[in-house]
Amino acid sequence: MNVGPERIAIFTGHFGSGKTELAINYSMAAAARGDKTVIVDLDIVNPFFRTTEKKDVLEEQGIKVISPNFAGTGLDIPSLSAQIYSVFQKRDHKVIFDVGGDDIGATALGTFYPYFKEEDYRVYYVINVRRPLSSNEQDIIDMIESIQANSRLGVSHLINNSNISYETTICDLLDGQAIVEKISMKINRPIAYISGMPEVLKGLPVEIRTKAFPLNIFMRPPWA
Amino acid sequence: MTKVLMKGNEAIAEAAIQAGCRYFFGYPITPQNEIPAYMAKMLPKVGGSFIQAESEVSAINMVYGAAGAGARVMTSSSSPGISLKQEGISYIIGAELPCLIVNIVRGGPGLGGIQPAQSDYFQAVKGGGHGDYHMVVLAPASIQEMVDLVMDGFDIADRYRNPVMVLGDGMLGQMMEPVEFKERDIVLPEKPWATTGNKDGEPRRIINSLFIDAQALEDHVHKLYRKYEEMKKNETRVECYNCQDAEIIIVAYGTTARIAKNVIQMAAQEGINLGLIRPITLWPFPDDTIDRWAEADHTKAFLTLEMSMGQMVEDVKLSVNGKKPVYFYGRTGGMVPTPRAVLEEIKKIREVM
Structure with a gap:
């Protein structure tokens, strides 16, 4: 899997599409190839199962984690840290934004629009067609438009992350691919990655295998 | 579908x-x-x-x-x-x-x-x-x-x-x-x-x-x-899992029942035979089922596992009715018990059994 050339990678998507797993894995890949890496947890929607919970694992890889104030403390206060502004100063760092789900989560991103427009960034839109309310072309395009409006940023690349967790098969991913390809044609944005568990990705046809983004799963319930 | x-x-x-x-x-x-x-x-x-x-x-x-x-x-x-x-x-x-x-x-x-x-x-x-x-x-x-x-x-x-x-x-x-x-x-x-x-002619309906x-x-x-x-x-609904021949039966519902199933697998690898009674209805409580397993010779004790300071344990004790000892392990305040910690607790119980 090739980390993109952009300085700032922003992961947006439908609620529960897998943004956090992708953002963490993308950060790990960037750090592994030697980039100075920062991950910004911008999720003001989820009370748990969030990037900040994996702070120790990320820091072990040399990745700096910037979290909302009070994230993971049990305080349910959507307050963003002023530290976020530092990522626009340190221009030698690769920065990954993990944004909260849906248009509501993307609102937090809008605040930084004046900074982003001076930057080299990509906005990835993560799609899981096995999620309710994002299972067809029109619902997904509607959500992309709402997220663009709230974040004031245009989606630049699509990611097919279609899955049903531990029961995922290649059929889920390929059903997703068919829909994501249609969306890609319609809104004229490329598909950057097809992501999933390594054993599922093995089933990808050769012609699209270069887009494979194998995932190591970090968000698990305590018994798994 | x-x-x-x-x-x-x-x-x-x-x-x-x-x-x-x-x-x-x-x-x-x-x-x-x-x-x-x-x-x-x-x-x-x-x-x-x-x-x-x-x-x-x-x-x-x-x-x-x-x-x-x-x-x-x-x-x-x-x-x-x-x-x-x-x-x-x-x-x-x-x-x-x-x-x-x-x-x-x-x-x-x-x-x-x-x-x-x-x-x-x-x-x-x-x-x-x-x-x-x-x-x-x-x-x-x-x-x-x-x-x-x-x-x-x-x-x-x-x-x-x-x-x-x-x-x-x-x-x-x-x-x-x-x-x-x-x-x-x-x-x-x-x-x-x-x-x-x-409606005309119908008796009045009163809530x-x-x-x-x-x-x-x-x-x-x-x-x-x-x-x-x-x-x-x-x-009344209940799931019994691996209770046949179990020496200790864990009683747990919801999230802690998921944890208990992991504990049972971990224990099996160490040669310890555990079972799980999972009440699916907390009221009515499956007291008959628990009583039946309490009667069994192979059952030496019960462990109630909860994310609380011990609430369901009272109903488990009433169901077991003194036939076998009932122990409790729990975490509270938002803490979730780890399978490892539960297994350690089981081992402590086995020492005094």
Whole structure:
């Protein structure tokens, strides 16, 4: 899997599409190839199962984690840290934004629009067609438009992350691919990655295998 | 139907809509906000109504009103919000109305925290409200089971004209798992008691929980208790896992039952044979099943595993009735027990057994 050339990678998507797993894995890949890496947890929607919970694992890889104030403390206060502004100063760092789900989560991103427009960034839109309310072309395009409006940023690349967790098969991913390809044609944005568990990705046809983004799963319930 | 990936809270909401629920009244609180959010988005699309009330007290009384008019209706909240709803729940039971109440439990007492807990067991099964009452309390342990129990819950509520509670916790509400929505024929029962407007020549229909005359109230409560006896007979649900030949049987529901299954696998690798009794209904409690396993020679002890300081353990002790020792292990305040810590506890019990 090739980390993109952009300085700032922003992961947006439908609620529960897998943004956090992708953002963490993308950060790990960037750090592994030697980039100075920062991950910004911008999720003001989820009370748990969030990037900040994996702070120790990320820091072990040399990745700096910037979290909302009070994230993971049990305080349910959507307050963003002023530290976020530092990522626009340190221009030698690769920065990954993990944004909260849906248009509501993307609102937090809008605040930084004046900074982003001076930057080299990509906005990835993560799609899981096995999620309710994002299972067809029109619902997904509607959500992309709402997220663009709230974040004031245009989606630049699509990611097919279609899955049903531990029961995922290649059929889920390929059903997703068919829909994501249609969306890609319609809104004229490329598909950057097809992501999933390594054993599922093995089933990808050769012609699209270069887009494979194998995932190591970090968000698990305590018994798994 | 193909499976979809859902958060527990979303699955509850979708299951309710598919079960024919068209009215939701609630007030937001973490960690169950995805339920009202989903209902707010979806109910208007299927001809239903979502109202964010000005408080939990108001929401439960809207449920009371809609249930009285014969609607399939629900509300959801988390611990402090459910506390506020207790008065309404007692009224709804007194007035014999069906509805579904979901509690996605967080740590308490007081405002507590937003992390998962099971410390509302007493409130759910012993009655947090006033008066002689019971309601069926369903405790799912997976997202699929949440879907199935929500759908069943509405039917159980209608069958007895009594509220049903689904008791989950923040972990089950927030985690994601694959689920399937099986096709079901939704047949809403006739409700000849519902207050839908007085028609010519029909006797007036009255929804009421006030009985001024003591004898009348006693008669009414006796009538309710005949329904509770029927519920005990027909609605008790329990899963027994690996109990055959088990030396220690863990009793756990919901999230802690998932943990217990991991403990059982870990213990098996070390040659320790453990079982699990998982109450699916917390009321009626599966006391007969527990009693049966307490009678078995191979069962040396029980361990009740909870995310609380020990609440269900009292019902387990009553069911075991002194036949075997009953131990307890729990974490509280939003802490989730690790399989390793539970196994260590089991080993300690084996040393003194």
